[in-house]
Amino acid sequence: MTVILSLKAKQSIDAWLLKYPIDQKQSCVIHALKVLQDENGGWLTEGAIEAVAAYLAMPKIAVYEVATFYSMFELQPIGKHKISVCTNIACLLNNGDKIVQHLKKRLNIEWGETTQDGCFTLKEVECLAACDGAPAMQIGQIYYENLTPERIDDILATLEPKEIKDGK
Amino acid sequence: MANEICFRTLHLDTSWSLEAYQSVGGYSVWKKIFTDNITPASIIDELKLSSLRGRGGAGFPTGLKWSFISRGAPGQKYIVCNSDEGEPGTFKDRDILRFNPHQIIEGIAIAAYVMGASIGYHYVRGEFFEGFERIENALLEARKLGLIGKNILGSGFDFELHNVSGAGAYICGEETALMESIEGKKGFPRFKPPFPANYGVYGRPTNINNTETFASVPVILQHGGKWFLELGKPNNGGCKIFSVSGHVNAPGNYEIPLGTPFAKLLEMAGGMKGGRKLKAVIPGGSSAPVLTAHQMLDLTMDYDAISQAGSMLGSGAVIIMDETTCMVKVLLRIAHFYAEESCGQCTPCREGTGWMFRILQRIEAGKGSLKDLDQVLEIANGISGRTICALGDAAAMPVQSFLKHFRDEFESYINHQQCLAQTI
Ligand SMILES: Cc1cc2nc3c(=O)[nH]c(=O)nc-3n(C[C@H](O)[C@H](O)[C@H](O)COP(=O)(O)O)c2cc1C
Ligand code: FES
Numbered sequence: 324m325t326v327i328l329s330l331k332a333k334q335s336i337d338a339w340l341l342k343y344p345i346d347q348k349q350s351c352v353i354h355a356l357k358v359l360q361d362e363n364g365g366w367l368t369e370g371a372i373e374a375v376a377a378y379l380a381m382p383k384i385a386v387y388e389v390a391t392f393y394s395m396f397e398l399q400p401i402g403k404h405k406i407s408v409c410t411n412i413a414c415l416l417n418n419g420d421k422i423v424q425h426l427k428k429r430l431n432i433e434w435g436e437t438t439q440d441g442c443f444t445l446k447e448v449e450c451l452a453a454c455d456g457a458p459a460m461q462i463g464q465i466y467y468e469n470l471t472p473e474r475i476d477d478i479l480a481t482l483e484p485k486e487i488k489d490g491k
Numbered sequence: 492m493a494n495e496i497c498f499r500t501l502h503l504d505t506s507w508s509l510e511a512y513q514s515v516g517g518y519s520v521w522k523k524i525f526t527d528n529i530t531p532a533s534i535i536d537e538l539k540l541s542s543l544r545g546r547g548g549a550g551f552p553t554g555l556k557w558s559f560i561s562r563g564a565p566g567q568k569y570i571v572c573n574s575d576e577g578e579p580g581t582f583k584d585r586d587i588l589r590f591n592p593h594q595i596i597e598g599i600a601i602a603a604y605v606m607g608a609s610i611g612y613h614y615v616r617g618e619f620f621e622g623f624e625r626i627e628n629a630l631l632e633a634r635k636l637g638l639i640g641k642n643i644l645g646s647g648f649d650f651e652l653h654n655v656s657g658a659g660a661y662i663c664g665e666e667t668a669l670m671e672s673i674e675g676k677k678g679f680p681r682f683k684p685p686f687p688a689n690y691g692v693y694g695r696p697t698n699i700n701n702t703e704t705f706a707s708v709p710v711i712l713q714h715g716g717k718w719f720l721e722l723g724k725p726n727n728g729g730c731k732i733f734s735v736s737g738h739v740n741a742p743g744n745y746e747i748p749l750g751t752p753f754a755k756l757l758e759m760a761g762g763m764k765g766g767r768k769l770k771a772v773i774p775g776g777s778s779a780p781v782l783t784a785h786q787m788l789d790l791t792m793d794y795d796a797i798s799q800a801g802s803m804l805g806s807g808a809v810i811i812m813d814e815t816t817c818m819v820k821v822l823l824r825i826a827h828f829y830a831e832e833s834c835g836q837c838t839p840c841r842e843g844t845g846w847m848f849r850i851l852q853r854i855e856a857g858k859g860s861l862k863d864l865d866q867v868l869e870i871a872n873g874i875s876g877r878t879i880c881a882l883g884d885a886a887a888m889p890v891q892s893f894l895k896h897f898r899d900e901f902e903s904y905i906n907h908q909q910c911l912a913q914t915i
Contacts, residue, residue, distance in 0.1 A: 342612075342653035347693060349675035353617075353658050385676070392677035392834075394659035395617050407618075411579045412777060412810055413736035415824050449661060449828055450579035450777075451618060454736035454808075455743045464620035 326370040328378060332358045336378065348379045352389050355379060356396055365405060366397035394448070402437040402444035404482050407461045410447050413454030422458045423447075425472040429479065442484055493759075494746045496730045497583075497706040500591045507625050509632045512593035518638055520712045521597050524604060525646040531562045531605040538708070540716030542728030546583075547573055547664075547701030548776065548805045550794045553708075559688035560696050562607035569692040570603045570611040571673070571699040575657055575664035577616060578776035579828060580808030583732040583744050584702040588615065588622030591706065592629035596652065598705030600639060601712065603650045606698055610651050612673050617657040627654055661832040665880045666699045668834065679836045680880035701806075703732055723749035727793035731804075735760040737811035738767065749793040756792055756809065767813040770912075771896070775805025777825050778885030780892030802892070817910035818897040822889060823851040829886035840883040843874040847890055854901070857908030864901055868894055 328336075336355045343350040352375060359371040367390055376383040390396045397405070408426060410419055426445060430438050437444040453459040456468025467478055499515050500506040512518070523529060538554030545551040560568060572595060576584040587595060599611050615623045630652060633639045641649045660678045662668045668678035670692045681690075691697020707729065711719045720728040727749040733756055736742045740761025747756065753772070763769055769784040774792075780802040782790075790796050797804045812821065830848040835841045850867045853859050871887035878884070894901060903911050 342655060344693065347674065350655075350673060352675040353656070353672070357658065379675075381675075388677050389675065392660060393617070393657070396658060410824070411828060412773075412821060412824055413580060413742070415821070416737045416810075416812065416816065448659075449831060450577065450581075452576050452582040452585045452616070454580055454582050454734065454810075457736060457742070461618060466621075 324370045325373040325377065326359065326363075326368065328359075328374055329362060332362060333378075349381050349385070352379055352381065352386055353393065356386070356390055360396060364403070365401045366399060400437070403442050404462050405444045405446055407446045407448040407451070409449065409451045409453070409457070409459050411450035411454075413450070413457040414459060417457040419458040421472065422460075422470050422475065425475055429476070440484065442482070443479070493730075496710050496746055497587050497591060497594065497703055497732060498744070498746045499710065500594075506590045507592055507629065509593060509629070509636075512591065516713055517593055517709070518597055518633075518636075520709045521600055521638060522644060524601070525644045525648070531607075534601065534605050534712065537712055537716040541711045541719035542716075542723070542726055543704065543707055543711060543719065544727070544794060545701055546703035546707070546731060546807065548578065548778070548803075550804060553700065553704055556688075556700070557602065557605050557698065559686075560606040560608075560698055562605065564607070564696065567610065567693075567695045568606055568608040569695055569697040570599055570606065570608045571666075571669065571687075571692060571697055572599050572611065572613040572702055572705055573664060573666065573669060573699055574613060574615045574619070574622070574702045575661075575669060576619075576702070576806075577661040577664050577832075578778060578806045578808060579825070580734060580736055580773065580776050580810045581806040582734045582736075583807065585616075585619055585622055586744055587702055587706050587732075588619060589625050592622075592626040593633065594706045594709055595626065595702055596629055596633050596639065598708040599652060600643075600650055601708050602698060602700065602705065603652075604648060606696075608698070609649050611653065612692065613652060613654045614663070614669050614673060615654060615656045617659050619656075623654060623656055630654060660834075661828075662834045662880075662882060665882065668880065669699070670697065677834070679834055680882075682879050724791075724793060727795055731792075731807050733792060734806075734808045735811065736808070738764045738813040738816070739811050740764055747792070750791045750796075753787045753790045753792055757811070760811070763811070763813055765813075767815060769811065770814045770816055771812045771818070773802075773808070773810040773812075773889075775803045776808040777810070777828060778881075778888060779803040779805045780888045781896060782892075783896050815912055817904075817912050818893055818900050819851070819855055819904045819910060822893045823848070823855050825889045826851050826886070829882065833882060833886070837878040837883065839874045839877045840886065843870045843883075844886045846870050847886070854905055859905045861902060861905055863905070864894060864898065 339354040355375045376386045458470045459468045500511045503511040543553045663672045663678040667681035672678045687697040723729045732746045772787045794804045826848040830844040833840045833844045871890040874883045875887045
């Protein structure tokens, strides 16, 4: 079912559309998909893809092509926090393997999986351009660099659901 | 001398602010163009004299590139800045965006003036939220001062710049894939020719440069092409940012003169971690052929020296590997990258990158045979030169160079089913 675009989504897309020639609305597709993905808790439904297609007057397949091509789009439900861990060369050379092992063990999930409480999804990504801070990862918009198992525990503790910590 | 070009504000508080930028002479070149009626031709001459070469990877002379689109040619033209920075090991554009965004804007604006383009797109890698926000704010400030927009500084010249952003795809750093992405498509590189100067964004003449290239321009014009040239060495003008990573004590960006000895750069980066011995260096990002310690210690860091040694300066990403590094594991990781990032358009690259990765995986798992080495090399040779864009070559070169310089180690790994260098 086509998603109905929220007023906020429309405003954001309309503002971004001003960057492009009037007859090139399709150019806005990446931005539009990002807006809808954010509104839907981090992943795109088929209805969202349909809505973007309708709004930008594109064939649905063209939007789908974009949504599947770029790695920041998710087409499956995803945890509240997406942990994108770099495993590329500089991170590998700086004990990135240990970081990955620690994350998998602590969260008890493998690449691409989500924790049972829906809080975290673990994703392997390519070089984040933070190799001077290797090993590095990104959660949401934030980069975390110079990771150690202890730092990871601290970072995750700030993101875990409050209710559990407060015992509510 | 270090950090005097793209990082010239770095020593200041809030180095990304308009005040910081103006305090080092920022936007003075842009203003002077209009007050002193500086001609596009003289700007191109200055860039040619400076010997500035493209910082995105290919090292193409910027002055020459800017002469391909003439100011007077009719119709819409575009300037594009490439901040997609995805080449493994490279982290310089992210820092220019975060710490000196105004200089990128000034550089792009100068290009727009030279080529008569009224619209520019600045394509920023999707993951760079912080950098995107910094340059959006900088652009707002520049607009407020009338430095970007309609009738700039009363000159009658209009230039509108738009920051746009990607969504995760290494291939979109390739210039024509980037243009497809701006147009709202998946990033499939276009066949060249026609080149962007004839057929770029929306099919219109387009000039594209890397972030560091644009950010170098204002400083060159402020101090003169000759000054810049003499910072470096002939045909390798100026300073360049080297992103040093791997087994060093102080990984980071070092903006130093082209022609600086590698040994000096290594020393600046704090030397080898744990005092261990240098084994190998990838001198220009993961696509550049690996070189041995022995080769590197005699080299200077510039386009010509690195290319004579059989590699490329590329994006300036210098990945340092010490004696404990397992070359099989490193090559496997590189092969993984290209198999992941191949866009799938050309058969040799789509199939070949996955095939090489699977063979290397088998070797790493201790199930390889010596014949596998010939096979993987044959696949790499089969990809080279047979694809629309250079990603195919970029995937082949690591395989070819690792086997050229470290074949013994691969053979030993296969024979012993494990790495004999201490593992990483
Ligand atoms: C697979 C591939 C990825 C590339 N990625 C980038 C990139 O992230 N940033 C960049 O500036 N150039 C990249 N390039 C090079 C661009 O195609 C282009 O040559 C460059 O942006 C031109 O700018 P310059 O002349 O200032 O170097 C890439 C090329 C290829 C083949
Ligand atoms: S290799 Fe991990 S951030 Fe570059």
